[in-house]
Amino acid sequence: MPRDDTLAGVDSRTVETDRLETHYLESGGSGRADEGETVVFLHGNVSSSRFFEDVMADLSGRHRTIAPDLRGYGDSETKPVDATNGLGDFEADLHALVTELDLARPFVLVGWSNGGGVAMRYTIDHPEAVSDLVLINPLSPYGFGGTKDVDGTPCFDDYAGSGGGIGNDDFVAGLADRDRSVEGQTSPRKVLRTYYVDPTHTFDDDREESYLTGMLDTATGDENYPGSSNPSDNWPGIAPGETGVNNAISPKYCELEAITEIDPDEKPPITWIRGEDDQIVSNASLFDLGTLGRMGELPDWPGEDVFPPQPMVDQTRAVLETYADRGGEFEEVVFGNTGHTPHVEVPGDFLDRLESVVDG
Numbered sequence: 001m002p003r004d005d006t007l008a009g010v011d012s013r014t015v016e017t018d019r020l021e022t023h024y025l026e027s028g029g030s031g032r033a034d035e036g037e038t039v040v041f042l043h044g045n046v047s048s049s050r051f052f053e054d055v056m057a058d059l060s061g062r063h064r065t066i067a068p069d070l071r072g073y074g075d076s077e078t079k080p081v082d083a084t085n086g087l088g089d090f091e092a093d094l095h096a097l098v099t100e101l102d103l104a105r106p107f108v109l110v111g112w113s114n115g116g117g118v119a120m121r122y123t124i125d126h127p128e129a130v131s132d133l134v135l136i137n138p139l140s141p142y143g144f145g146g147t148k149d150v151d152g153t154p155c156f157d158d159y160a161g162s163g164g165g166i167g168n169d170d171f172v173a174g175l176a177d178r179d180r181s182v183e184g185q186t187s188p189r190k191v192l193r194t195y196y197v198d199p200t201h202t203f204d205d206d207r208e209e210s211y212l213t214g215m216l217d218t219a220t221g222d223e224n225y226p227g228s229s230n231p232s233d234n235w236p237g238i239a240p241g242e243t244g245v246n247n248a249i250s251p252k253y254c255e256l257e258a259i260t261e262i263d264p265d266e267k268p269p270i271t272w273i274r275g276e277d278d279q280i281v282s283n284a285s286l287f288d289l290g291t292l293g294r295m296g297e298l299p300d301w302p303g304e305d306v307f308p309p310q311p312m313v314d315q316t317r318a319v320l321e322t323y324a325d326r327g328g329e330f331e332e333v334v335f336g337n338t339g340h341t342p343h344v345e346v347p348g349d350f351l352d353r354l355e356s357v358v359d360g
Helices: 049-059 087-098 114-125 169-176 187-194 205-215 259-263 291-296 312-325 345-357
Strands: 010-016 021-027 038-042 064-068 107-111 131-136 229-231 238-240 270-275 330-335
Touching: 010 049, 010 087, 021 049, 021 087, 021 238, 038 049, 038 087, 038 114, 049 064, 049 205, 049 345, 064 087, 087 114, 107 114, 107 345, 114 131, 114 259, 131 345, 169 187, 187 205, 259 312, 270 312, 270 345, 312 330, 330 345
Parallel strands: 038 064, 038 107, 107 131, 131 270, 270 330
Antiparallel strands: 010 021, 021 064, 229 238
16 A cells, blocks of 8 residues: 655555566656656665655655665565575566556666665666666675675585575564564664664654664565575575575575676666665675674684675675776765765765766
């Protein structure tokens, strides 16, 4: 059902595509030729379109903006995620929505965190549809967890240390229980305040409640978040399963470096925006088992040579440099004193960069 609590200038809609009943936010009109560019926003893991609502309200008078809730998130339909195709389910759902909404002109595609991975996958499969690609603190092109160098070399052949089994059980239970309390280090509200943003960031009360709702509207379980797992003889004893979000972003299935192979004539310019204090996607992510092992938070860590922290930022930079070497272009923009969510933490600076892309 459409929401009735959106910000001024933003509409809540639901459409039935041939894949999914998709809820999306929209602002700025219907894409007529006399309107500005269309911008499509893709949210990250354990979140929803709500995290882009403020930006969309600011853009509503100048551009058409669309932000869908991905499957299993927000107010969209919940369906299983087939992880064996990487982020393919999310990409195909997006393509079905783009087709249903008849977005005939190339659009600016903006992806945050896991949504950055979906945006890369969409650009790989449909480069002609994307005029510009904006990545906000994106998932590494080699996925999340279990790789050791800028080339994405797996720590183990079975990709142990990545996938659905590395999710925090207490956090998942908090999501399932729709816990809005401030109790505990793993409560969704505490995670929002501590990790989604730089811990010094202060939320407006109403907006914090909306973002928290966006987190709690996450379908949990083996088929969604975090996903299934398999036992492993390798540290830490858990390998990816075949269903669910965290398996879809495991390096076993998530392969996005093919973005470098797009024909040079079809490569959209890429703007890579990130917060320098990101604790989720970084070279020492506090959600990466290699980092936690090095900190002594996990027992029997096999050491730096076997399972170091994944160099997520360095991996992304290396792939984008190859993208440029093969005929594309990219710009890296770093915001200081900013965490995983620049569009929430420093919306003015973020909008300035985004509008420089959209207005060309």
